[in-house]
Amino acid sequence: xxxxxxxxxxxxxxxxxxxxxxxxxxxxxxxxxxxxxxxxxxxxxxxxxxxxxxxxxxxxxxxxxxxxxxxxxxxx
Amino acid sequence: xxxxxxxxxxxxxxxxxxxxxxxxxxxxxxxxxxxxxxxxxxxxxxxxxxxxxxxxxxxxxxxxxxxxxxxxxxxxxxxxxxxxxxxxxxxxxxxxxxxxxxxxxxxxxxxxxxxxxxxxxxxxxxxxxxxxxxxxxxxxxxxxxxxxxxxxxxxxxxxxxxxxxxxxxxxxxxxxxxxxxxxxxxxxxxxxxxxxxxxxxxxxxxxxxxxxxxxxxxxxxxxxxxxxxxxxxxxxxxxxxxxxxxxxxxxxxxxxxxxxxxxxxxxxxxxxxxxxxxxxxxxxxxxxxxxxxxxxxxxxxxxxxxxxxxxxxxxxxxxxxxxxxxxxxxxxxxxxxxxxxxxxxxxxx
Numbered sequence: 001x002x003x004x005x006x007x008x009x010x011x012x013x014x015x016x017x018x019x020x021x022x023x024x025x026x027x028x029x030x031x032x033x034x035x036x037x038x039x040x041x042x043x044x045x046x047x048x049x050x051x052x053x054x055x056x057x058x059x060x061x062x063x064x065x066x067x068x069x070x071x072x073x074x075x076x
Numbered sequence: 077x078x079x080x081x082x083x084x085x086x087x088x089x090x091x092x093x094x095x096x097x098x099x100x101x102x103x104x105x106x107x108x109x110x111x112x113x114x115x116x117x118x119x120x121x122x123x124x125x126x127x128x129x130x131x132x133x134x135x136x137x138x139x140x141x142x143x144x145x146x147x148x149x150x151x152x153x154x155x156x157x158x159x160x161x162x163x164x165x166x167x168x169x170x171x172x173x174x175x176x177x178x179x180x181x182x183x184x185x186x187x188x189x190x191x192x193x194x195x196x197x198x199x200x201x202x203x204x205x206x207x208x209x210x211x212x213x214x215x216x217x218x219x220x221x222x223x224x225x226x227x228x229x230x231x232x233x234x235x236x237x238x239x240x241x242x243x244x245x246x247x248x249x250x251x252x253x254x255x256x257x258x259x260x261x262x263x264x265x266x267x268x269x270x271x272x273x274x275x276x277x278x279x280x281x282x283x284x285x286x287x288x289x290x291x292x293x294x295x296x297x298x299x300x301x302x303x304x305x306x307x308x309x310x311x312x313x314x315x316x317x318x319x320x321x322x323x324x325x326x327x328x329x330x331x332x333x334x335x336x337x338x339x340x341x342x343x344x345x346x347x348x349x350x351x352x353x354x355x356x357x358x359x360x361x362x363x364x365x366x367x368x369x370x371x372x373x374x375x376x377x378x379x380x381x382x383x384x385x386x387x388x389x390x391x392x393x394x395x396x397x398x399x400x401x402x403x404x405x406x407x408x409x410x411x412x413x414x415x416x417x418x419x420x421x422x423x424x425x
Binding site: 001002003004005006007008009010011012013014015016017019020021022023024025027028032034035036037038039040042050053054056057058060061064065066067068069070071072 | 099135138139141169170173199200202203290291292293294295296297298301306309312354355356357358359361362364365366367368370371372374375380381402404405406408409410412413417418419420421422423424425
């Protein structure tokens with residue numbers, strides 16, 4: 001991820017454990033749902049789960065369009 | 077005089093409760109030493125007694141760090157420990173975070189010495205090294221017997237209130253502290269000595285090492301998403317069923333890129349995860365939960381993004397070395413750049 005950033009490509013880390021993402025040096029971070037299902041939630045009905053994933057991906061895309069100076073966590 | 081009272085933290089695996097199916101258990105406490113605690117008990121000697129072991133599932137802890145830490149403190153305080161020790165965690169990331177966080181919380185709330193052990197690339201190290209004494213270990217539990225004596229010896233010293241020397245003398249990871257002391261020679265003289273050694277190509281010991289964790293300046297944002305190509309990358313191990321490139325489930329030595337042109341979603345019949353260390357049931361039921369192809373395709377269709385790149389890249393992040401990860405990242409970045417990709421979503425489990 002850092003190598004992709006170093007190459008000048010904006011990259012957003014959708015990460016289950018934000019402290020680890022911060023420790024390894026991600027610059028754009030979107031908190032995910034949980035380790036075994038970062039972009040899903042098996043407890044939800046299928047259509048609600050799809051909506052949840054769509055919202056997370058939209059948030060990640062939004063993070064790619066924001067200028068950041070330092071490590072930034074894009075919360076709710 | 078009674079024995080010194082020790083409480084030990086372990087994850088579900090080392091506490092012999094279970095493997096990946098038990099990673100979600102909340103903190104609980106058991107009397108006495110368990111598993112690695114027995115080796116630790118031997119190393120500590122007869123004046124010390126592991127009175128209790130506190131246990132938590134790795135995922136439960138990593139996903140509820142504050143709550144789990146508070147619960148650990150609550151569970152162990154009735155045992156009135158003189159010292160607290162966690163792990164060692166070797167190169168297990170979630171376990172390392174749990175060991176660091178539980179030590180940090182116990183040290184702050186109960187005011188007793190705390191020690192844990194980790195491999196130098198464990199992400200828990202950089203998060204907690206300033207607050208917690210962490211001894212270096214190997215990257216695998218196979219070396220448990222070799223790694224525990226250092227943990228025990230530092231724990232004993234701290235418990236007895238003995239003076240703790242520098243990280244080099246005592247064998248723990250530097251905590252980023254500066255300690256004032258009197259020396260015979262001025263800073264200028266010492267600096268010139270170091271410079272002369274460096275010029276001669278001889279080894280020298282700096283008095284203030286710079287942090288080594290490299291930061292990359294953030295890349296500029298994407299201008300117009302509607303004309304940009306976005307790529308998906310994951311460390312979550314989603315591969316075509318059968319794992320054609322044989323990506324390892326831990327300590328990966330390779331990454332792979334797979335064609336997703338024309339696919340609307342990842343089906344369980346065609347894709348699966350090979351990532352070790354997390355419960356694969358949810359990812360195997362619907363691989364989009366790790367690699368959100370369905371959502372990206374929908375956003376491509378409605379024009380939110382210009383295009384979803386025709387390939388995705390995958391490796392397994394489980395205990396994979398920093399050196400390998402850098403190598404994968406460089407190669408992936410080069411391929412994406414030459415393909416004209418404008419931005420990347422990287423998902424991690």
